[in-house]
Amino acid sequence: MLWRAIILFVGPGFLIAGCYFLTVGRPSQNVQAAPVATAAERDFDIDALHAGVEEGLVPASAARTLKDRSRLSTACDERARQLGTLLTETDRIIVRPPFVIAGNVSETKLDHQYTQTVLPTMRALNLAYFDHAPDEPLTLLLYSNERAYRDTSWQLDHRNTASYYGYYIRTDRRIVANIGTGDGTLSHELTHALAHFDFPNMPEWFDEGLASLYEEADFSEDGLQLVGLSNWRLNHLLNAMQKRRLGTLESLVSAREIRVERQAVEYAHARYFCLYLQERGLLPFFYRKFRGHAASDPSGLRTLCEMFGTDNLDSVDRNYRQWVIALYEQVRRPVPHE
Ligand SMILES: [Zn+2]
CATH class of the missing domain: 1.10.390 (Neutral Protease; domain 2)
Known part of the structure; x- marks a missing residue:
């Protein structure tokens, strides 16, 4: 009688505990148990981490776009070659894909415009708005004074630019700007040019x-x-x-x-x-x-x-x-x- 009472009283507890052990206590085949880190996994090699930082910054998808990048570089070189036949002999040309940048200033000054204005503007606009990067060359013709800017506008496009400092020709993906007045005009036209790749x-x-x-x-x-x-x-x-x-x-x-x-x-x-x-x-x-x-x-x-x-x-x-x-x-x- 006493044993029956004990079994009736304690038995359900054992049954529940047993079921709990079977379902939870042992990791089932579908549930991944949290791995326990070994000492070797906990001790990181700081030099290896540093060495991997630069490498890790290259997106995994970069390899897929290498072909596109080389196609764009070739197109930019070709655009630069064509420009060379259209511009005056004293104009300089640099290629920074997707940009071909030219004007009546030295290569160093053109590069300065690229690193100090064009690149930071593009980076900020990309972060805020754009998801489609240029896949064709974008030409920037930058002139340091009104005279050179006007002469080029007339020579290339037969434009009378008396009332404005720059313009963008969408069909050519080409900006012509007087940068002697500051960077404002270039930023304006650059926004147009980049936006048209992203939101035509x-x-x-x-x-x-x-x-x-x-x-x-x-x-x-x-x-x-x-x-x-x-x-x-x-x-x-x-x-x-x-x-x-x-x-x-x-x-x-x-x-x-x-x-x-x-x-x-x-x-x-x-x-x-x-x-x-x-x-x-x-x-x-x-x-x-x-x-x-x-x-x-x-x-x-x-x-x-x-x-x-x-x-x-x-x-x-x-x-x-x-x-x-x-x-x-x-x-x-x-x-x-x-
Ligand atoms: Zn505009």
């Missing part, structure tokens, strides 16, 4: 808004981000607002292209809208979302409405105009003396 169908309002945002910009302290700043285009925007001649944000975004006679105002409108998005941390998000939906939303209007959670841009437009006025008040405020 971007509408003009966004193409010009983004490019002109970076004509006046600073790098973040770590050099990884480009931050657009206010510039002279604000006057065009304020002037149009004051005269009640600024169209709605929705009309800017919906228009197929920017009309030449409205160019100054509409570039400013688009640029400051990009700055407005940048200040809210929304610009890279909008770019990528828009690029992904551009086939069904070619103007970007629907993507903007979705992003702001609204049916139309009226409330965003009001907010944007208030922000422009506040920005003007901020930039015109005199800097206090220390």
